[in-house]
Amino acid sequence: MNTPLTSHQPKEEKAIVIGGGIAGLLTARVLSDHYEEVIIIERDELPQEPSTRSGTPQAFHPHRILPRGSMIMERFFPGYIDDLLVQGAPSTQNEKMSLFTSYGSLQMVPPEKNASSSRALLEWTFRQRVQQISNVRFLSKQEVTGLQTSADQSQVTGVHIKERSEQKQERTVTADLVVDTSGRSSKLIKWLEAMGLEVPQPERLKVSLGYSTRYYRIPRHVKEKWGGVVSEAQPDKGIGTGMLGYIEDNMAQTLLFSAGGAHYPSTNPEEYEKELQALATPMISEIVKELEPMGVPRGYRTPESVRQHFEQMEDWPAGLLVVGDAFCNFDPIHGQGMTVAAIEAEMLDICLHEKRHTSQSHFERHVLQRMQEAIEPAWWLSSVADLRWKGVEHVGAEPLKGVSFAQKYFNLYVKQAVKLANEENNPSMFQQYFMMNALVLSPRDIINAHTLNMLLTGNGSLEEKQLLAELGNVDEQQIQERLDELIPSFSLAVDEKALHSFPSIPLSNTKA
Ligand SMILES: Cc1cc2nc3c(=O)[nH]c(=O)nc-3n(C[C@H](O)[C@H](O)[C@H](O)COP(=O)(O)OP(=O)(O)OC[C@H]3O[C@@H](n4cnc5c(N)ncnc54)[C@H](O)[C@@H]3O)c2cc1C
Structure with a gap:
């Protein structure tokens, strides 16, 4: 757990987190140790049970947490894996997983405790934990529409919000720190530009990726017989990635992925089955013959992954930070997004602890710089992998090394x-x-x-x-x-x- 605060280290007053997704929940958990009051402002109505919501359309697709993310999340939400297991997420401990690489197949049997759940159940589990923190409160069905600043615009002092109801009431909520965790649809650049600031060009990985996901009901014996499957892409042959995994409520998810824009996985059920068959291994296609499809496949496409370089802004305003997809988003096939959000939240925690002991000028810019350094391996590894696909291109002030x-x-x-x-x-x-x-x-x-x-x-x-x-x-x-x-x-x-x-x-x- 985090170092407990002592009485001679007073907490700061109030922090606002824009967005109640995974990055928002992790950030609020961190801030609750450093601020008297933390408010999460979320534009969606918070569901009364684990379910997908319009603000996070990606939640339909499989979401796995990498081991580094899992370690950090366990630190911030001890026992969260048990919570997932209690709510019906299947255990992956000692469960067989088949991996097909270009150079042959492997069977892995992970020994550590873990659970495989939908993104909706994971978010629900974290939200339940955050709702129990006494100094955190949620303002839901409220959209942040802009930033409030000091007269000289050097400091962010709050946010303007609009109720998502018939009344559409508008008001301003003040805070000492505002953290944008509003994801890929963040309006932060527009808000910074409205403050007269020049925002540096981000790095872009022009990846033109496509996903297609389908859900199935599983007869009990199937999971024991087959386990999960990952069929890795072979971009030189134009073969995409396929995955099969099990989640709560006796469901399985299959996923097709490709990059480069030459071909996008189909959402037509018959075509989808054919594409499963054409993967590097026919194993997933064999397994789904024993499963009962639930609805048709659903697609997701995005032209690019974007890494902002806000840390380069010498005039970055005080009182403002950004965490999660709004700062840097990734090709989801590598499963990095939530883990990177956790790494950033952890870095924020470290920096806030350091700030208690040594006062720092330009603290926020310093945090952005440290986060940027911490996520460099993730950006580099996913770019190296994606650039194997014809048609994928990296655009940035500096070329990617190596x-x-x-x-x-x-x-x-x-x-x-x-x-x-x-x-x-x-x-x-x-x-x-x-x-x-x-x-x-x-x-x-x-x-x-x-x-x-x-x-x-x-x-x-x-x-x-x-x-x-x-x-x-x-x-x-x-x-x-x-x-x-x-x-x-x-x-x-x-x-x-x-x-x-x-x-x-x-x-x-x-x-x-
Ligand atoms: C298809 C797909 C599959 C993925 N698979 C994985 C995976 O396997 N593993 C993994 O780690 N990551 C995966 N990701 C990435 C992952 O979803 C994100 O990286 C992670 O959830 C962190 O996102 P976030 O919290 O920054 O943003 P989000 O989860 O998008 O949350 C943003 C929140 O902000 C709210 N919001 C937006 N604007 C406003 C506003 N103006 N005012 C108030 N609220 C606002 C939204 O409603 C939403 O709740 C995947 C992404 C996609 C697209």
């Missing part, structure tokens, strides 16, 4: 990791790779001179040749230097205090 090299490196790494797991029953290499994508390990824990030397076996495989071509002519002594030149260091991404607050990093005993 993309082509990392793609070749991961190809060779996964090939050898799968071989080691299957032929020698040794999952260690694959575990490391999994934990990097889970945002627990830094990419530099995988991409380093020691591992590279191990990967280069001299067997003349295509993957090895391609990697050597990227590496160029370097001798053994120069390899580290060359890697430093090619790959970002990510040295500021992991805050030591954050990691030390976990008892240990539980590397999953993934079984091949």
Whole structure:
């Protein structure tokens, strides 16, 4: 749990969180330790039971939490996994999961306690916890329409809100801190520009991605027989990702994904079934034959993922922060969004604790900078993966470092990791790779001179040749230097205090 506050560390007065999604709930939980009063302003009516709502249309689609996110969420909401299990979310502990990569298949049996739920149940569970915090209150069916500022516009002092009812009453709520967590539809840029501020161009990953999700009822025996399935994309062959997972109320979800815009997964039931069959493995298609479809597939498309660079604004106003998708959003296939929101919320907590002891000028800009550093691996890893698709493009003030090299490196790494797991029953290499994508390990824990030397076996495989071509002519002594030149260091991404607050990093005993 967080360090308790002592009496000589007075809390600040009032904070407002715009939006009651996952980022909003995590942020409010953090702020409740540092502010006398926290108000979450949400434009939707809060559902009386776990259900999707219009403000979060993405909630229809599968939402999984990466291990790093799960660790942080357990810290902020201890026992939340038990809450999910009690409400009917299936346990994933010791449950079989089949993974199909370009280099062969693996079976994983995660040993740690976890639950697989719909996004609606997860959000409901967190909201129940936040509703129990005495100094947090919700204002629902209220839309934030703008920011209130000081006369010189250097400080945000509150928000203007409009009731979402027939009366459409408008009023202003003042606060010492306003945190925007209103997601992809955030109006923050418009509000900043209205204050006369120049907002830097964000980085954009022009990903043109498509999702299609279908729900099924499952006869009991099916889950035991098959377990969950992930069929990874093979962009060079134009094959998309497919997933099958189980959630509460005896339901399964299947998902089709592709990027690059050449093809979007179908929402037509017959076409959808055919596309399941055309995945790298026909396994999901085989399983759904034993399931009972619930309605037709529903799609989701987005042209781009966006990473704002508000930390570059020297005139960023005091009293304003932003967390979650409004700050940086991702290709959802990598399952990073909620985990990144948790990483940002945790960084906010660390910064607010530090502020108690050392006063800081430009505190808000400093927080944005630290969050930006913390989420760099997530942005880089998902971009490296998505840029394998023809038609995907990164646009930013600076090019992304090391993309082509990392793609070749991961190809060779996964090939050898799968071989080691299957032929020698040794999952260690694959575990490391999994934990990097889970945002627990830094990419530099995988991409380093020691591992590279191990990967280069001299067997003349295509993957090895391609990697050597990227590496160029370097001798053994120069390899580290060359890697430093090619790959970002990510040295500021992991805050030591954050990691030390976990008892240990539980590397999953993934079984091949
Ligand atoms: C198809 C899809 C699948 C995804 N799958 C995963 C996954 O598997 N794992 C994962 O970690 N992430 C996933 N994500 C990302 C994830 O949904 C988000 O990253 C995460 O929920 C954090 O979002 P947020 O809280 O910032 O925004 P949101 O969850 O979108 O919440 C924003 C909230 O703000 C409210 N709001 C908006 N404007 C206003 C306003 N003006 N006034 C008041 N309230 C307002 C909205 O009603 C909403 O409640 C997926 C996303 C998509 C699109």
